[in-house]
Amino acid sequence: MMIKTERNFQIELLAFFVNLFLIFYFKLNYTDTALVLMVSFAVLSAEIFNTAIEKICDIIQPDFDKRIGFIKDIAAGAVVLTAIAAVIVGILVYGKYVVRFMKTIKLLFL
Numbered sequence: 001m002m003i004k005t006e007r008n009f010q011i012e013l014l015a016f017f018v019n020l021f022l023i024f025y026f027k028l029n030y031t032d033t034a035l036v037l038m039v040s041f042a043v044l045s046a047e048i049f050n051t052a053i054e055k056i057c058d059i060i061q062p063d064f065d066k067r068i069g070f071i072k073d074i075a076a077g078a079v080v081l082t083a084i085a086a087v088i089v090g091i092l093v094y095g096k097y098v099v100r101f102m103k104t105i106k107l108l109f110l
Contacts, residue, residue, distance in 0.1 A: 002048060009047050016040045026097040035093055039086035046082040050075040
């Protein structure tokens, strides 16, 4: 259901598949692979929890309520925080592989 109805989940799932491709393309070591997979699944899980919280809030209070809005904002903030952590891990992990790749490309063009 999440894949069909939740746009953010679709985008995050696409990012997950891009990461899977990069894991194999750059031949990440086991530690780096584990880190990337852990943060990827953390983002997907956070989005699922966020959606669940939003749906529950909508059932409890279908009309606008500032308190419900605050709860939804907190849940969305958890997703954003998890995504920021994933980007930081991605930069730290992929950085060395990208530098190595760029050096290889540079050698090809000399």
